[in-house]
Amino acid sequence: MSTPTRDDIPSTGECYDLIRRHRMLPNIIAHSEQVMRVALAIADNLERDAAVDRSLVTAAALLHDITKTRSLETRERHDETGAALLRELGYPRVALIVEQHVIFTGFLPDGPVEEREIVYYADKRVMHERIVSLEERVRDLRERYGKSPEIMELINTNRDFVLGLERKLGGAMRVPLETAIAALPTVPPAGEPEDPR
Numbered sequence: 001m002s003t004p005t006r007d008d009i010p011s012t013g014e015c016y017d018l019i020r021r022h023r024m025l026p027n028i029i030a031h032s033e034q035v036m037r038v039a040l041a042i043a044d045n046l047e048r049d050a051a052v053d054r055s056l057v058t059a060a061a062l063l064h065d066i067t068k069t070r071s072l073e074t075r076e077r078h079d080e081t082g083a084a085l086l087r088e089l090g091y092p093r094v095a096l097i098v099e100q101h102v103i104f105t106g107f108l109p110d111g112p113v114e115e116r117e118i119v120y121y122a123d124k125r126v127m128h129e130r131i132v133s134l135e136e137r138v139r140d141l142r143e144r145y146g147k148s149p150e151i152m153e154l155i156n157t158n159r160d161f162v163l164g165l166e167r168k169l170g171g172a173m174r175v176p177l178e179t180a181i182a183a184l185p186t187v188p189p190a191g192e193p194e195d196p197r
């Protein structure tokens with residue numbers, strides 16, 4: 001499969017070069033690969049009129065946690081620093097998605113499906129390396145962080161947003177969202193995925 005190379009989106013090989021260069025921890029690589037699989041299961045099952053760039057979804061999913069490994073020490077905001085890094089490298093479209101994978105702004109429930117929505121949602125369905133339901137993910141957040149009523153409130157507001165996002169994505173798909181995700185292999189294939197272009 002070959003489509004023209006666009007300079008503003010890194011190929012899968014270029015993503016893995018970055019992953020290596022930034023010494024991503026193996027478990028964070030595995031998480032990112034799983035997010036990519038879920039994101040592509042959604043992107044590949046959208047109605048035909050959806051204008052979603054598959055290579056952009058792939059690159060953003062693989063790179064969304066590109067600075068997370070070093071953030072464990074530096075305590076930097078990895079959504080912000082990951083985006084800054086990718087902007088510097090000349091990938092502004094990927095940067096925008098990375099910037100929005102923790103705090104999403106400007107959600108349009110009735111607008112066209114966007115790549116940043118797919119990556120954000122897929123990330124919420126993958127806990128560590130495992131595909132989970134939203135309920136399971138929310139339960140985990142409540143247990144780990146829900147130490148005050150304010151944080152509980154934040155978690156609940158965010159859950160409502162993700163449910164709205166899920167409705168939007170599901171409504172734009174040719175098959176039920178859960179069917180697309182359930183069709184993914186339970187044991188992920190080893191090695192770097194083929195370049196989707």
Ligand SMILES: [Fe+2]
Pocket residue numbers: 064065068078101
């Ligand atoms: Fe992240």
